[in-house]
Each structure stands twice: as C-alpha cells, then as structure tokens.
Amino acid sequence: xxxxxxxxxxxxxxxxxxxxxxxxxxxxxxxxxxxxxxxxxxxxxxxxxxxxxxxxxxxxxxxxxxxxxxxxxxxxxxxxxxxxxxxxxxxxxxxxxxxxxxxxxxxxxxxxxxxxxxxxxxxxxxxxxxxxxxx
Ligand code: CMX
Numbered sequence: 441x442x443x444x445x446x447x448x449x450x451x452x453x454x455x456x457x458x459x460x461x462x463x464x465x466x467x468x469x470x471x472x473x474x475x476x477x478x479x480x481x482x483x484x485x486x487x488x489x490x491x492x493x494x495x496x497x498x499x500x501x502x503x504x505x506x507x508x509x510x511x512x513x514x515x516x517x518x519x520x521x522x523x524x525x526x527x528x529x530x531x532x533x534x535x536x537x538x539x540x541x542x543x544x545x546x547x548x549x550x551x552x553x554x555x556x557x558x559x560x561x562x563x564x565x566x567x568x569x570x571x572x573x574x575x
Contacts, residue, residue, distance in 0.1 A: 441529050446522040446570050447485075447492035451505050452514050455484050455497045462486050462493065476549055481505050483549050494520075494549065518556070520568035526553055529569050533557055538567075545571075 452458035455473065462468045468486040475482045480503030484495040496517055498506035508517055523529040526545050534540055539561035548554035548570065557567040 441523045441525045441532070442521045442569075443524060444522050445491050446520040446568075447494045448516060449494045449496050449518040449520065449566075449568070450515065451496050451498075451508050451512070451517040453497070453509060455482055455495055458495050458497075458514075459484055462495070468493070474549055475499065478546065479503070479505075479548065485549070518566040518568050520554070520570050523569050523571055526555065526569060526571045530555055533569070538562060545569075 450458075459470050462484075463470060468488065471485045471487060471492075473482060473484045477499075480498060480500045482497045482499055486493045486495075496505045498509065500506065505517065530540060530543070530545070539558040540555065541558050542555035545553035545555045548568075550572075552570045552572055554568055554570045557569070559566045
C-alpha cells in the first residue's frame with residue numbers, strides 16, 4: 441500500500457526567510473504557497489523528482505508546528521508516506537502498534553487526505569500517511 445515517500449515536512453520560523461535558501465542555494469523552484477487553516481500552517485512546496493519538500497510556518501501560537509519550533513527549533517518535522525489505501529493503511533498501522541493521532545483521515549495541503557501517527561509510537565518520527573482523492 442505504501443508506494444513512495446510523498447514529502448518531507450520541515451518546520452521553519454518564516455517562509456519568506458526560508459524559501460530563498462531552497463531557491464537560491466539549492467536551485468529548487470517554489471511551486472506554491474498554501475495556507476491550511478485546519479492545521480494552522482502556511483506551507484511552501486518544492487518538487488524534488490516525485491518527492492516534495494514542504495516548508496511549514498505556524499500561523500498561530502497554539503499550532504502543532506509552533507510548539508515544535510519552541511521545543512526543537514527549525515528542522516525536519518515529519519515524513520509523509522503515500523499510500524494507495526489510507527483506511528487499510530491506518531488499520532495496519534494500528535494493528536502494528538502505532539498510536540493514531542487521527543483515527544480517520546482529514547484534509548490537508550493540496551486537498552489530499554492525511555492522517556498522522558504519534559512519534560512516540562514510531563521510534564521518534566512524526567509519520568504522515570496521505571493519499572489523493574476519496575479513499
Ligand atoms: N517529531 C518528533 N517528535 C515530536 C514531534 C515531531 N514532529 N512533535 C512532538 N514530538 C515529541 C515531543 O518532543 C515530545 O517528546 P518528549 O515527551 O520526549 O519531550 C512528545 O512528542 C510530545 O508529545 P505530546 O505531548 O503527545 O504532543 P504535543 O502536544 O507535543 O504534539 C503531536 C505532538 C505530534 C501529537 C502534534 O504535533 C500533532 O498532533 N501533530 C499532527 C498534526 C501536525 O503536525 N500538523 C502540522 C503539519 C500539517 C501539514 O503537514 O499540513
């Protein structure tokens with residue numbers, strides 16, 4: 441069901457300060473900036489082959505990313521795996537001992553369906569599972 445890494449989420453203090461590094465120093469192109477009110481973030485996406493880098497800037501002090509920045513500083517925030525069957529993937533994760541942050545998928549950037557696994561149950565990495573469309 442998991443067929444690729446979809447994106448790496450990187451927490452940054454300000455998109456406008458971080459985007460130039462990816463564009464000028466790495467030569468990548470910012471495809472789009474998108475605000476996701478439900479996650480309290482603004483995001484910027486860069487394609488690297490079929491994988492993306494997603495920069496995450498908090499839009500509120502009580503957002504998950506603001507809390508992460510306070511405790512960890514800027515850096516890798518999550519790894520997102522693409523799955524062709526999100527419901528079955530979540531059931532497998534639960535059976536395998538992962539703690540589901542989202543029991544059912546919610547809508548994230550680009551209209552994708554997303555769900556997170558708690559880092560305390562995944563050897564320290566916040567894991568996102570995602571898929572386009574309805575299932
Ligand atoms: N990666 C690894 N560890 C992390 C982490 C992360 N991104 N975020 C928190 N943790 C660790 C903390 O360091 C802490 O560990 P210690 O107890 O050893 O210090 C522990 O997790 C805290 O866990 P908690 O008290 O249960 O939860 P928090 O209130 O800190 O929230 C989390 C953490 C993962 C449950 C919360 O951030 C969450 O629900 N995330 C999912 C949603 C999200 O991240 N949205 C933003 C991105 C949206 C997008 O990509 O579009």
